[in-house]
Amino acid sequence: MNRIVKFIVLDILKNKIILVYSLLLAILSWSVFSLEDNSTKGLLTLLNVILLTVPLVSVIFSTIYVYNSSEFIELLLSQPIQRKKIWRSIFFGLSFSLVLSFLIGAGIPILLFAPNSVGLMMTVVGCLVTVIFTSIALLSSIVTRDKAKGIGISIILWLFFSLLFDGLVLFLLFQLSDYPIEKAMIPVTALNPIDLARILILLHMDVSAMMGYTGAIFKDFFGTSSGITIAFGVLLLWIVIPFRLSLMKFRRKDL
Secondary structure, eight states: OHHHHHHHHHHHHTOHHHHHHHHHHHHHHHHHHHHOSSHHHHHHHHHHHHHHHHHHHHHHHHHHHHHHTHHHHHHHHTSSOOHHHHHHHHHHHHHHHHHHHHIIIIIHHHHHHOOSHHHHHHHHHHHHHHHHHHHHHHHHHHHOSOHHHHHHHHHHHHHIIIIIHHHHHHHHHHHTTTSOOTTTHHHHHTTOHHHHHHHHHHHHTTOGGGGHHHHHHHHHHHTSHHHHHHHHHHHHHHHHHHHHHHHHHHHHOOO
16 A cells, blocks of 8 residues: 555656645745735735645546546556555545645745744644545545546536535625524534635734624634544544445445
């Protein structure tokens, strides 16, 4: 398994797309912090870009990589290797490579310009979001053999979590504005890893006052150590559940 992971990591790190991805993140991060005299403003500027770009690149690159590696996967299946080891190796190899690219491109400047709990939180959350959407990509790619459909599913899921989900939540808030549903927003937030990641970082920046009464409720819950632990637990579930579903599908799939 370690040899397969090593091969996949070395193969991905030589990919020009990953190199460009790391370079663009680095240019963006260094530019933002160089233009802003306040590290908090730089983090706020970088936050939305990271929460849009990182999931998009992670989910699309991982989906395409799995489809392009179909012959390599079939070769591994012809060897006396368990299917679950092959799928785990692909997941670990993709996750490690994309997390390493994120750390080199964005993690280093974030920790250099904001060496505090906020910078550390943004770096950790960025790594978790990367792995989450890698896991979602593996599920998308194993659902259908059609490459176009698989990539389309990945893009739709990214659009839903990045844009459409917030629109639906706002619609519900307006429609049910006469009812005290603010506390219900906490479990609803858990349904979207990007929103959960955004809230964790914003609350560490002490800008929850900008979020109104709902922000105060979020701060009361996610601002505590138990709330943070639960939030990270939910993010880990977003990694485990899609991967387990994809693994179950891969073990039964006739390739």
